[in-house]
Amino acid sequence: xxxxxxxxxxxxxxxxxxxxxxxxxxxxxxxxxxxxxxxxxxxxxxxxxxxxxxxxxxxxxxxxxxxxxxxxxxxxxxxxxxxxxxxxxxxxxxxxxxxxxxxxxxxxxxxxxxxxxxxxxxxxxxxxxxxxxxxxxxxxxxxxxxxxxxxxxxxxxxxxxxxxxxxxxxxxxxxxxxxxxxxxxxxxxxxxxxxxxxxxxxxxxxxxxxxxxxxxxxxxxxxxxxxxxxxxxxxxxxxxxxxxxxxxxxxxxxxxxxxxxxxxxxxxxx
Amino acid sequence: xxxxxxxxxxxxxxxxxxxxxxxxxxxxxxxxxxxxxxxxxxxxxxxxxxxxxxxxxxxxxxxxxxxxxxxxxxxxxxxxxxxxxxxxxxxxxxxxxxxxxxxxxxxxxxxxxxxxxxxxxxxxxxxxxxxxxxxxxxxxxxxxxxxxxxxxxxxxxxxxxxxxxxxxxxxxxxxxxxxxxxxxxxxxxxxxxxxxxxxxxxxxxxxxxxxxxxxxxxxxxxxxxxxxxxxxxxxxxxxxxxxxxxxxxxxxxxxxxxxxxxxxxxxxxxxxxxxxxxxxxxxxxxxxxxxxxxxxxxxxxxxxxxxxxxxxxxxxxxxxxxxxxxxxxxxxxxxxxx
Amino acid sequence: xxxxxxxxxxxxxxxxxxxxxxxxxxxxxxxxxxxxxxxxxxxxxxxxxxxxxxxxxxxxxxxxxxxxxxxxxxxxxxxxxxxxxxxxxxxxxxxxxxxxxxxxxxxxxxxxxxxxxxxxxxxxxxxxxxxxxxxxxxxxxxxxxxxxxxxxxxxxxxxxxxxxxxxxxxxxxxxxxxxxxxxxxxxxxxxxxxxxxxxxxxxxxxxxxxxxxxxxxxxxxxxxxxxxxxxxxxxxxxxxxxxxxxxxxxxxxxxxx
Ligand SMILES: Nc1ncnc2c1ncn2[C@@H]1O[C@H](COP(=O)(O)OP(=O)(O)O)[C@@H](O)[C@H]1O
Ligand SMILES: [Mg+2]
Numbered sequence: 001x002x003x004x005x006x007x008x009x010x011x012x013x014x015x016x017x018x019x020x021x022x023x024x025x026x027x028x029x030x031x032x033x034x035x036x037x038x039x040x041x042x043x044x045x046x047x048x049x050x051x052x053x054x055x056x057x058x059x060x061x062x063x064x065x066x067x068x069x070x071x072x073x074x075x076x077x078x079x080x081x082x083x084x085x086x087x088x089x090x091x092x093x094x095x096x097x098x099x100x101x102x103x104x105x106x107x108x109x110x111x112x113x114x115x116x117x118x119x120x121x122x123x124x125x126x127x128x129x130x131x132x133x134x135x136x137x138x139x140x141x142x143x144x145x146x147x148x149x150x151x152x153x154x155x156x157x158x159x160x161x162x163x164x165x166x167x168x169x170x171x172x173x174x175x176x177x178x179x180x181x182x183x184x185x186x187x188x189x190x191x192x193x194x195x196x197x198x199x200x201x202x203x204x205x206x207x208x209x210x211x212x213x214x215x216x217x218x219x220x221x222x223x224x225x226x227x228x229x230x231x232x233x234x235x236x237x238x239x240x241x242x243x244x245x246x247x248x249x250x251x252x253x254x255x256x257x258x259x260x261x262x263x264x265x266x267x268x269x270x
Numbered sequence: 271x272x273x274x275x276x277x278x279x280x281x282x283x284x285x286x287x288x289x290x291x292x293x294x295x296x297x298x299x300x301x302x303x304x305x306x307x308x309x310x311x312x313x314x315x316x317x318x319x320x321x322x323x324x325x326x327x328x329x330x331x332x333x334x335x336x337x338x339x340x341x342x343x344x345x346x347x348x349x350x351x352x353x354x355x356x357x358x359x360x361x362x363x364x365x366x367x368x369x370x371x372x373x374x375x376x377x378x379x380x381x382x383x384x385x386x387x388x389x390x391x392x393x394x395x396x397x398x399x400x401x402x403x404x405x406x407x408x409x410x411x412x413x414x415x416x417x418x419x420x421x422x423x424x425x426x427x428x429x430x431x432x433x434x435x436x437x438x439x440x441x442x443x444x445x446x447x448x449x450x451x452x453x454x455x456x457x458x459x460x461x462x463x464x465x466x467x468x469x470x471x472x473x474x475x476x477x478x479x480x481x482x483x484x485x486x487x488x489x490x491x492x493x494x495x496x497x498x499x500x501x502x503x504x505x506x507x508x509x510x511x512x513x514x515x516x517x518x519x520x521x522x523x524x525x526x527x528x529x530x531x532x533x534x535x536x537x538x539x540x541x542x543x544x545x546x547x548x549x550x551x552x553x554x555x556x557x558x559x560x561x562x563x564x565x566x567x568x569x570x571x572x573x574x575x576x577x578x579x580x581x582x583x584x585x586x587x588x589x590x591x592x593x594x595x596x597x598x599x600x601x602x603x604x605x606x607x608x
Numbered sequence: 609x610x611x612x613x614x615x616x617x618x619x620x621x622x623x624x625x626x627x628x629x630x631x632x633x634x635x636x637x638x639x640x641x642x643x644x645x646x647x648x649x650x651x652x653x654x655x656x657x658x659x660x661x662x663x664x665x666x667x668x669x670x671x672x673x674x675x676x677x678x679x680x681x682x683x684x685x686x687x688x689x690x691x692x693x694x695x696x697x698x699x700x701x702x703x704x705x706x707x708x709x710x711x712x713x714x715x716x717x718x719x720x721x722x723x724x725x726x727x728x729x730x731x732x733x734x735x736x737x738x739x740x741x742x743x744x745x746x747x748x749x750x751x752x753x754x755x756x757x758x759x760x761x762x763x764x765x766x767x768x769x770x771x772x773x774x775x776x777x778x779x780x781x782x783x784x785x786x787x788x789x790x791x792x793x794x795x796x797x798x799x800x801x802x803x804x805x806x807x808x809x810x811x812x813x814x815x816x817x818x819x820x821x822x823x824x825x826x827x828x829x830x831x832x833x834x835x836x837x838x839x840x841x842x843x844x845x846x847x848x849x850x851x852x853x854x855x856x857x858x859x860x861x862x863x864x865x
């Protein structure tokens with residue numbers, strides 16, 4: 001039923017709109033356009049003589065450097081060396097980190113002992129430890145993998161045990177109320193419940209691994225994208241340096257994309 | 271009251287004007303706090319720069335590379351440090367020119383040593399004839415250590431490509447690698463080498479200077495500075511040479527025993543070096559590098575450096591040695607190629 | 609199987625929550641526990657189910673559970689406690705996975721429990737896709753699949769709206785009366801208690817003590833008749849008078865916390 005008979009009045013006006021906003025969206029064409037504009041401005045600044053190519057090589061020369069890296073096949077050898085280090089270091093650090101993180105999420109003794117250890121060791125710059133790492137692990141693949149694994153480990157421990165903490169206690173009580181054994185509760189309730197947190201930690205630990213590959217390859221690496229970047233820097237080959245850095249960022253982007261996929265698939269229940 | 275105020279103002283203005291008229295030209299010099307830059311410290315401390323009408327400011331760096339970059343960017347007017355592949359790549363882009371010598375490896379002077387680990391020594395690495403195929407720690411590819419090895423390979427006719435050169439970025443990392451038997455040998459400055467030998471942690475194979483003398487370091491400036499402020503560079507070089515002569519006479523003259531002997535001024539200069547480098551005089555003395563008293567360059571070696579780095583793929587093929595040295599500031603350079 | 613509370617008392621630190629709780633739930637009996645918020649009902653249920661160690665007294669069992677019972681004391685939770693990463697079927701199956709059952713037997717049990725509570729079509733759906741009422745049906749199916757002797761239900765309907773609650777209550781009742789499962793049913797809703805319970809235990813405000821134990825004199829199946837409605841209304845009124853003051857005071861207490 002409507003209310004008829006309300007006479008139109010000259011003083012009647014629309015209620016002013018006050019909602020809207022606060023809902024940013026991601027539009028891929030804007031992302032691409034931003035990239036194009038930034039690269040264009042950069043190229044323009046160098047070509048136009050505003051910036052000396054000694055200080056900032058143009059995107060075009062970087063592209064050329066990249067092309068020669070690809071054509072000579074050098075890029076793949078560097079990538080293969082780095083990816084195997086990143087892969088191995090990340091996998092080992094992640095596994096150890098999840099185990100320790102779960103222990104810290106479960107047991108008072110691990111938590112009390114672990115938290116100060118993690119807080120004390122996490123911020124240590126791994127480069128400061130390199131001379132010791134060389135004494136302990138030599139100069140082969142081990143110290144490189146350990147360096148990466150070390151950084152990944154701490155990031156994962158923190159993500160895991162906050163993830164475990166975030167699992168609602170009511171779910172654990174539920175498991176106990178059905179007489180589930182301890183291990184079953186960890187495997188079927190705690191770990192899946194902590195998974196969103198652990199996966200968020202993967203993002204951080206994957207970027208950490210990429211960051212650390214440069215430090216890791218400071219020690220006696222002949223091959224690897226990190227050692228390539230380092231030596232290009234030492235040799236003042238700035239176009240090569242930035243080509244290497246570009247490869248690292250593309251790698252970071254791809255790993256991020258991969259993790260997004262993984263997240264979407266593993267957390268499809270959300 | 272008002273008149274007094276005006277008078278005061280006038281006095282201040284006059285003072286400023288006078289000060290300006292007498293002000294020395296400012297020059298910023300980029301250096302490492304190493305003994306190889308000793309003449310710079312001496313010139314500063316003994317007022318040689320001031321005597322040339324220069325108000326010198328020493329800008330300290332932690333590594334050689336940033337000095338060349340700072341010279342190119344104009345943050346310093348003159349840089350003085352070791353010559354590396356990175357330097358040549360930058361200079362080759364028309365960004366820097368060498369104007370005078372700094373230290374060099376010279377027979378009889380102990381600047382950098384080749385050391386073998388005791389284990390490698392026992393296993394047969396006793397002289398350079400055994401150097402073929404051995405693993406050697408260096409700081410970086412394209413570093414002065416790398417070039418020294420290149421010269422060594424040429425002299426003893428072993429293919430450097432067969433040696434595993436392990437780039438470890440820093441001296442402590444290199445020491446660690448030798449102690450941990452991760453490498454069989456290394457090239458390292460005397461200040462670190464001598465204590466290691468004394469403690470039995472390494473065996474001395476020989477000194478770079480005795481094996482292959484070469485031009486280790488130089489002063490450089492941008493072509494723009496050289497063209498537009500030529501007298502600044504001239505006065506810098508002349509002050510530097512005065513101090514280099516002091517340095518030479520105090521530390522570098524050969525004694526009858528074949529070792530460099532102290533001159534009368536050695537004590538005073540050691541105190542200056544100690545003050546600027548933060549090392550004790552006892553630590554400094556054994557590692558004092560050879561510095562040409564006239565700042566003359568081994569020009570042919572600079573040409574050779576560029577060629578050798580190019581042959582290793584470390585310096586751009588387009589770089590031309592001739593274009594990156596300016597020989598006009600010092601007379602009597604050695605071995606100038608035609 | 610019969611469940612007794614023997615002089616149960618409990619404190620959380622300095623906060624005394626329960627004191628001197630004694631009662632016995634007969635086989636097949638539904639005991640409703642009502643009391644104001646914060647009086648210790650959930651705490652009592654946890655103690656009865658062996659999830660919390662009481663400071664004083666104990667929870668005790670008499671008699672053997674039915675032979676096919678896998679989990680004699682089984683909870684139904686107020687917040688459902690479903691695993692969001694498991695489907696409906698997976699959530700129900702969870703309760704069986706650590707028991708020795710053959711694959712087909714397990715599947716059969718799950719299917720039966722889902723069918724009994726009207727979830728047959730929702731087997732492969734994740735909890736987030738379900739309404740609150742449907743979620744609690746999953747909770748009930750999970751409880752029934754282990755063939756419990758005694759159900760411990762902690763305000764199982766209070767997260768639901770009134771209509772869903774009505775519907776679910778009726779379904780409950782049918783299942784119970786068929787299965788002859790006894791239950792301790794915690795609620796703060798008098799209507800629920802009067803509809804479902806054989807006896808109603810009234811707790812005082814914190815620390816929770818037994819204030820009254822009332823038998824509902826009409827069999828559950830007859831409580832919807834008009835005559836019964838009148839009698840129940842009277843009973844409801846007396847009970848409400850008994851707990852009203854307590855509820856008011858308890859309400860104020862809560863705001864102080
Ligand atoms: N684990 C606990 N630690 C401390 N206090 C608790 C804990 N659980 C419950 N309480 C307190 O005990 C009292 C009774 O809680 P509860 O049994 O949940 O009450 P009800 O279920 O009757 O609302 C409340 O005041 C609550 O804050
Ligand atoms: Mg409660």
